[in-house]
Amino acid sequence: MKEYIERLTNLVIEYTPKILIALAILLVGLFVIKIVVRTSRKMMKKAGLDETLQKFLGDLLGWALKILLFITVIAKLGIETASFAAIIAAAGLAVGLALQGSLGNFAGGVLIMIFKPFKLGDLIEAQGQIGGVKEISIFTTKLIGLSNKEIIIPNGNLSNGTIVNYTTLGTRRVDFTIGVSYDADIKQTKEVLMNVLTANPKVLETPAPTVVVLELADSSVNFAVRPWCITADYWTVHCEVIENIKLALDEAGIEIPYPHQVEIKK
Secondary structure, three states: OHHHHHHHHHHHHHHHHHHHHHHHHHHHHHHHHHHHHHHHHHHHHHOOOOHHHHHHHHHHHHHHHHHHHHHHHHHHOOOOOHHHHHHHHHHHHHHHHHOHHHHHHHHHHHHHHHHOOOOOOOEEEEOOEEEEEEEEOOOEEEEEEOOOOEEEEEHHHHHHOOEEEOOOOOEEEOOEEEEEOOOOOHHHHHHHHHHHHHHOOOOOOOOOOEEEEEEEOOOOEEEEEEOEEEHHHHHHHHHHHHHHHHHHHHHHOOOOOOOOOOOOOO
16 A cells, blocks of 8 residues: 555656646647637738638637647657657548548638639629629639529639639620621611610710621621620610610611521422
C-alpha cells in the first residue's frame, strides 16, 4: 500500500505542473484563437469578401488553429504526438479522396466569391442555362430561370466554364433580322423600321439604334435592326418592337416574304 501511495504521489508531483501548464496553454490558446478569427473576419469584410465566404473561411481557420492547439496541449502532457499527426494526415487524405468533387465545387465557390463574376440579382448564362442569380453558396449557385424554375449549378463547373453576365454593363442590344421583298424600296423600309425604334420610349437614344442592310438573301432583302435598352427592359422591347415592325410594314405596304405552298394540278 505504501508503495502504491508513493507511486501515486510521485505521479501527482510529476504531472500536476504539466497539467496546469497544459490547461493554461489551452485557455490562453482558445482566447487567442477567438481574437485571431474575429480579426480575420474583420479583414475579410474590409476586403469586400462575400459574407458566406467570410463565415466559412473564419470557421475553417478556427478549426485548424484548434487542432494545432490540441496537438500542442497533448505534447505538453508528454504524450507522443507523431501518431496523432499521422492519424490526422491519413484522415485528411481519405476525406480528400472521397470528396474530390465537393472540394472542386468548394474551390470554385471560393473563386466566384473572390473574383465576383456576378452578384445576386444578375442575369447570367452559364452551363447552357439562363437565369437570375438567387443564391451563391460555397458549393452551388442557384438561378431562377426565365420560366420561374430553380436551377442549381455546381460551382466547380460554373467557375471552369464560360459565364455571360447580361447585367454588368446595364444596357443590352436587341438584335432583329427583318426580311422584306426585293420589290420594296430600301430607303423607305429603313425609314419605317427606324421610326418604329425611335417611337418606342424604352429604346435608348444613346447608344443610337441602327438599321442597315444585312444581306441579299435568296428570297428577301434582310435588314439588321439593332435597338438598345436597359437590361431590365430587354424582353419588353423585344416583344413591342417586333410587333410594331410588323404593323408598320403592313401599313406601308411593304411585303415580308414567306414560303408559299403551290398546288400542282395533274
